Amino acid sequence: MxxxxxxxxxxxxxxxxxxxxxxxxxxxxxxxxxxxxxxxxxxxxxxxxxxxxxxxxxxxxxxxxxxxxxxxxxxxxxxxxxxxxxxxxxxxxxxxxFEGIPEELGSLEAFWRHSIHCGLLARHLASRVRLREPDSLFVAGLLHDIGRLVMFSRYPDYARRALEHTHRQNGATPFYLGERREFGFDHAELGGALAEHWQLPLLLVECIAHHHQPRHAQHYPQQAAIVHLANGLSTPSEEERRPEAEQEQRLDPAIWSLVGLSPELAEEARHEADAQLNEMYQLLRGDLDQA
Incomplete structure (x- = not known):
């Protein structure tokens, strides 16, 4: 159903x-x-x-x-x-x-650690290709999975079935395709629609909505590709944990030319994001964890 x-x-x-x-x-x-x-x-x-x-x-x-x-x-x-x-x-x-919503299918801490890491990595990648306003890429990375948070917290039964469908396919089917099967849309589309409803800048709307398929972005394909790459290289969220080889398979093969970076430079950016993760997590969520 x-x-x-x-x-x-x-x-x-x-x-x-x-x-x-x-x-x-x-x-x-x-x-x-x-x-x-x-x-x-x-x-x-x-x-x-x-x-x-x-x-x-x-x-x-x-x-x-x-x-x-x-x-x-x-x-x-x-x-x-x-x-x-x-x-x-x-x-x-x-x-x-989003603080205080039920944790039906995973840890909020794990979700935000992945999201913050993705945002930091997107910012460093954007700086390496000299994009203007790299902080916008931090926010895009931070919010890229916001639709998934909505699905898991408000519609846990459908989200659970989407997750189970992905697991039955042994990871061969991306999770967002399982979402489309259960919801009729995926978390990227939902997140993009929420961002548009909140009247966020178009760059954020497109990066969130197309972070799995960046070439579909009409105005900001390079920025969406950066978020796609950051998501693929970032520490996976709890429900996405899988072998490293499968993490790499989630990347669009054409992503490197679309972003304009080599894997070596992206790896350097990932190390910089790693170094900043704990501090940024404390800045954004430290008070909430202690409440």
Whole structure:
């Protein structure tokens, strides 16, 4: 029996339970307004003490490696830039928004460790090919499996059957094809639809929606390919654990030319992401784990 709900209905139901905070919605609009002054964005952020603390922690982390401490929101906006600040706020907001959902088929810690590692790796890969705004690739990698989190938490029976179907095929069938069999759509399509509903930038929508098939991205195929590569090389999430050879088989064979990198450079980027994983996990989820 397949899920009777349409993709749009699942997005609507999810949005009733998981919504992005109003402060992010306001900042997202302000960043896209060329006439909006930096000072106004800083003033909105400063109204949320918890967000302010998380933003300053990240701004002063090895993620940026700045030589001088950033001690105010206004300085963070000035030094890092409005789009980067928007990306960091989105990253912390989404992790917070999904906290407390049931862990039906896996560990939230394992899910977020994989997602954060994928995001870090995507950022380093984007920097190596000199893409603008590599922080957007961090967020894309962080959110690439958000549709899977929705499926496992809200529709565990269908997700479990999709997983079982994949296991019966001994890994020959990608997990997202099992999802299509049970849901009528896969987690990438669901995540992309959620990102579009939240009015996130098109780059994020396409990277999330096409991270398994990056050549289907109409506007940002290279960025989607970077997330695809980062996902394939990243530490697998709990339900994806499989031999290393099978991990490599999940990569699109044409991915290296689409990304514009060699496997050797990608491996260097992976080591850099490994080194930053624990700190970034603590920055994004440390307070939640201790609660």
């Amino acid at each position: 397949t899920n009777p709900l349409s993709l749009n209905e699942v997005v609507r139901q999810t949005n009733e339970v998981v919504t992005l905070p109003g402060v992010f919605v306001r900042i997202n609009r302000m960043v896209d307004d060329p006439g909006c002054p930096m000072q106004a964005i800083g003033e909105v952020i400063a109204q949320d003490p918890g967000l302010t603390v998380r933003l300053l922690r990240m701004a002063n982390s090895v993620y940026y490696g700045l030589s001088h401490e950033i001690d105010t929101v206004s300085r963070a906006v000035t030094v890092i830039g409005t789009r980067r600040v928007r990306d960091l706020i989105l990253a912390t907001s989404v992790v917070q928004a």
